[in-house]
Amino acid sequence: MSSLADFSEITQRERSLAEWTWLKVGGPAEYLLEPRSVEELVAVVRCCHDNDVPLQVLGSGSNLLVGEAGVRGVVLRMTAEAFGEITVDGTTVTAGAGALLSHVISHTVRAGLVGLETLVGIPGTVGGALLGNAGGRSGDVGQTVRSVTVLTAAGEQFTRTEDELSFGYRQSSINELLVLHCTFGLAEGNVEETLKRMRKLWIMRKATQPMSQQSAGCIFKNPRGISAGSLVEQAGLKGEQVGGARISDRHANFIVTDSEATADDVQTLIETARRRVAEQFGVDLELEIRIW
Numbered sequence: 001m002s003s004l005a006d007f008s009e010i011t012q013r014e015r016s017l018a019e020w021t022w023l024k025v026g027g028p029a030e031y032l033l034e035p036r037s038v039e040e041l042v043a044v045v046r047c048c049h050d051n052d053v054p055l056q057v058l059g060s061g062s063n064l065l066v067g068e069a070g071v072r073g074v075v076l077r078m079t080a081e082a083f084g085e086i087t088v089d090g091t092t093v094t095a096g097a098g099a100l101l102s103h104v105i106s107h108t109v110r111a112g113l114v115g116l117e118t119l120v121g122i123p124g125t126v127g128g129a130l131l132g133n134a135g136g137r138s139g140d141v142g143q144t145v146r147s148v149t150v151l152t153a154a155g156e157q158f159t160r161t162e163d164e165l166s167f168g169y170r171q172s173s174i175n176e177l178l179v180l181h182c183t184f185g186l187a188e189g190n191v192e193e194t195l196k197r198m199r200k201l202w203i204m205r206k207a208t209q210p211m212s213q214q215s216a217g218c219i220f221k222n223p224r225g226i227s228a229g230s231l232v233e234q235a236g237l238k239g240e241q242v243g244g245a246r247i248s249d250r251h252a253n254f255i256v257t258d259s260e261a262t263a264d265d266v267q268t269l270i271e272t273a274r275r276r277v278a279e280q281f282g283v284d285l286e287l288e289i290r291i292w
C-alpha cells in the first residue's frame with residue numbers, strides 16, 4: 001500500500017490556502033498536493049482512500065471559504081497542464097476540469113461557437129462550475145454539457161453522458177470525488193454578435209456586483225427564486241462590517257474582504273445575515289459557497 005510519503009516531490013506541508021481563495025482568508029492545508037499527470041492524480045486518490053485520509057479538491061477558490069483552522073488531510077490542486085486542456089472539434093468542445101471557465105468561454109467564442117458566452121464574468125474552473133452548475137439569470141453551464149468524466153474516491157474513472165446527468169439551480173447530480181474533463185455541445189454562431197452580447201452582460205454585471213473587490217461571488221443561493229441579496233438588503237445589512245469583512249454596498253449577497261480580514265470575520269457576517277433574514281422574513285438562507 002502506498003503512503004503519502006511516496007508523493008513528497010509534489011507535496012507541501014501546512015501550506016496556507018488563503019492566497020488561492022478569492023476571499024484571501026483562512027488557514028493551511030495539512031498536505032497540499034499538485035499532481036503532474038492523471039496517473040499521478042489517480043495514485044494520490046487511491047493512496048488517500050486506502051489510508052483513510054480525507055481529501056478535498058481546490059479549484060480556483062472563487063466559491064470557497066477556508067476556516068481559520070485550515071483543512072486536515074490532503075488538498076489537491078489540479079493546476080498541471082494535463083488537467084487544463086481545451087480542444088475544439090466542430091461544435092464539440094472538450095475541457096479539462098482544471099481549465100478556467102473564462103478561458104473555455106473565450107476559446108469557444110473565438111472559434112465561432114455559442115452556448116457558453118452567457119456565463120461571461122463567472123469565475124471558477126470547469127470542475128467547480130460543473131459541480132455547482134454555475135450560472136446566472138441568462139443560463140447555466142449544465143445546459144451545454146454532453147458528458148462528464150469523473151474519478152471516484154476509490155480511484156475509478158468513468159464517463160457519465162447527458163442522459164445520466166441532471167443539473168438544477170446551483171446543483172448537479174455529479175457526486176463523485178472529482179471531475180477529470182467534460183464535453184460541451186455548442187452551436188455555430190456569429191463572433192461579432194456573440195461579443196456584443198457578452199459586453200452587455202459584462203456591463204450589467206459590473207454595474208450590479210462588486211467585481212473589483214475581493215469576494216466569493218454570491219454567498220447564498222436564491223431561495224425559491226427570491227433574490228437573497230434583496231433579503232439581506234431589506235434586513236438592513238448592506239455595509240455591515242466585522243473586522244476586515246463587509247457586506248457589499250453594491251450587492252448584499254456579496255461579502256468583500258480587505259487585507260485585515262479573517263475567515264472568522266466572514267463567518268460572523270454569514271451567521272448575522274442568516275439570523276436576521278430568518279427573524280425578519282422566516283426564510284432560511286442556504287449557502288452557495290463551500291466552507292472548509
Ligand code: EPU
Pocket residue numbers: 135136137138208216217218219220221222226227228229230231233250251252253288
Ligand atoms: N437586489 C437588491 N439588493 C441587492 C441585490 C439585489 O434589491 O443587494 C435586487 C436587484 O435589484 C434585482 C434582484 O434583486 O431586482 C436580482 O438581483 P441580481 O440581478 O443581481 O441577481 P441575483 O438573483 O441577486 C443571480 C445570481 C448571480 C448572477 C446574477 C446575474 C444567485 C445566488 N445569484 O443574482 O450569481 O451573477 O443572478 O445573472 O443565483 C453567484 O452565483 O456567485 C452569482 C453572483
